[in-house]
Amino acid sequence: MTLNLCVLTPNRIVWDSEVKEIILSTNSGQIGVLPNHAPIATAVDIGILRIRFNDQWLTMALMGGFARIGNNEIIVLVNDAEKSSDIDPQEAQQTLEIAEAGLRKAESKRQTIEANLALRRARTRVEVLNVIS
Amino acid sequence: MAMAALRREGRRFTSPLISPRPITDVRSSLISEDEAPSGVRSISTQVVRNRMKSVKNIQKITKAMKMVAASKLRAIQVRTENSRGLWQPFTALLGDTPSVDIKKNVIVTISSDKGLCGGINSTSVKISKAIYKLNSGPDKENKYVILGEKAKAQLIRDSKKDIEVSITELQKHPLNYTQVSVIADDILKNVEFDALRIVFNKFQSVVSFLPTMATVLSPEVVERESESVGKLGDLDSYEIEGGDTKGEILQNLTEFQFSCVLFNAILENACSEQGARMSAMDSSSRNAGEMLDRLTLTYNRTRQASITTELIEIISGASALEG
Numbered sequence: 001m002t003l004n005l006c007v008l009t010p011n012r013i014v015w016d017s018e019v020k021e022i023i024l025s026t027n028s029g030q031i032g033v034l035p036n037h038a039p040i041a042t043a044v045d046i047g048i049l050r051i052r053f054n055d056q057w058l059t060m061a062l063m064g065g066f067a068r069i070g071n072n073e074i075i076v077l078v079n080d081a082e083k084s085s086d087i088d089p090q091e092a093q094q095t096l097e098i099a100e101a102g103l104r105k106a107e108s109k110r111q112t113i114e115a116n117l118a119l120r121r122a123r124t125r126v127e128v129l130n131v132i133s
Numbered sequence: 134m135a136m137a138a139l140r141r142e143g144r145r146f147t148s149p150l151i152s153p154r155p156i157t158d159v160r161s162s163l164i165s166e167d168e169a170p171s172g173v174r175s176i177s178t179q180v181v182r183n184r185m186k187s188v189k190n191i192q193k194i195t196k197a198m199k200m201v202a203a204s205k206l207r208a209i210q211v212r213t214e215n216s217r218g219l220w221q222p223f224t225a226l227l228g229d230t231p232s233v234d235i236k237k238n239v240i241v242t243i244s245s246d247k248g249l250c251g252g253i254n255s256t257s258v259k260i261s262k263a264i265y266k267l268n269s270g271p272d273k274e275n276k277y278v279i280l281g282e283k284a285k286a287q288l289i290r291d292s293k294k295d296i297e298v299s300i301t302e303l304q305k306h307p308l309n310y311t312q313v314s315v316i317a318d319d320i321l322k323n324v325e326f327d328a329l330r331i332v333f334n335k336f337q338s339v340v341s342f343l344p345t346m347a348t349v350l351s352p353e354v355v356e357r358e359s360e361s362v363g364k365l366g367d368l369d370s371y372e373i374e375g376g377d378t379k380g381e382i383l384q385n386l387t388e389f390q391f392s393c394v395l396f397n398a399i400l401e402n403a404c405s406e407q408g409a410r411m412s413a414m415d416s417s418s419r420n421a422g423e424m425l426d427r428l429t430l431t432y433n434r435t436r437q438a439s440i441t442t443e444l445i446e447i448i449s450g451a452s453a454l455e456g
């Protein structure tokens with residue numbers, strides 16, 4: 001009995017196949033989903049999604065969205081998603097540094113909030129690379 | 134634009150006649166010109182040749198426009214198909230219920246900025262007006278949010294006071310989700326609603342565009358409906374996690390749903406616009422070709438008539454000298 005996972009972003013379908021288990025990070029912490037989980041609908045935070053697939057763990061960076069889990073079907077809708085294999089370490093590190101600099105420079109409340117979000121996104125991407133390696 | 138220019142030329146062409154003739158009666162107007170008793174000479178070949186040149190130019194322009202529209206269509210079509218998968222989970226979870234009874238209705242009409250794209254903008258506007266009428270009653274109120282120049286021009290004439298927000302020049306920058314989410318945010322901030330009805334043309338195939346209406350309900354209405362046994366009863370079977378209250382999650386969810394559905398709707402409308410423009414330009418190229426054929430026949434006939442007239446004059450002049 002395997003779970004069917006579907007990760008969708010507005011531009012494309014990032015993942016659509018069967019998995020054994022996933023670990024999702026939501027607003028209220030990380031949740032692990034095994035087959036026959038109770039149906040829930042939850043908001044997904046900017047964070048890491050781990051997928052167990054063929055006895056290997058795969059990581060993906062998600063940029064916030066929603067997930068619906070029910071009947072062994074998981075549908076995750078996010079603003080953007082990147083697989084760890086698609087992220088370039090150098091570029092992710094640079095983005096992180098730029099985001100940190102942006103946060104230091106931010107003045108108004110709105111800029112601070114946006115800079116914080118950018119920082120979290122950049123940090124997630126760097127973390128995704130660090131998890132596997 | 135092309136047809137208007139031709140019509141203008143037609144009027145100039147047939148002005149010597151007593152009553153104006155339509156553009157397609159080129160041949161018959163020429164014949165009656167020859168028989169007109171007012172002493173007007175037959176049309177010179179120069180005039181016909183000028184018309185042929187302008188019709189040929191128009192044909193070239195419309196053919197080029199068709200190619201451009203075809204290439205733009207190919208680019209957008211891929212993205213549209215990818216974005217279709219996005220709103221289906223929302224429909225599965227929250228249901229697409231156009232028939233829920235609500236007080237404040239906001240109609241989001243999506244149209245194009247440029248013209249020459251067939252009838253798609255007029256159908257969108259017609260449907261928006263029909264929805265407006267359907268939902269009018271003592272308590273209820275309707276407002277418009279307009280995306281695109283063409284719908285704005287048509288709706289501003291009779292429903293000016295009901296337009297809340299109008300956004301134009303969407304297609305200046307390539308469409309992406311961030312931009313659309315900013316627009317959605319803008320709309321949500323400025324407009325109070327119980328239900329949002331998004332009217333757009335769905336792209337079925339290169340020749341068929343279906344006017345469609347997608348409904349997004351506001352969080353309060355969703356809660357109300359899910360508590361009563363209606364179609365949204367399934368929502369309660371899902372436990373809501375993350376965030377403090379169910380209301381907050383529902384609000385986030387409906388905002389996300391709105392921006393996803395809007396993104397898909399804008400892409401589909403852009404596809405339909407390019408497809409409609411392709412077929413409109415194709416039929417006008419074909420019409421220009423047919424008109425060119427008819428003008429060529431007229432030109433040859435005029436040329437032969439003038440040669441015959443000259444010959445007759447020469448021969449009668451010569452015979453007058455002899456005899």
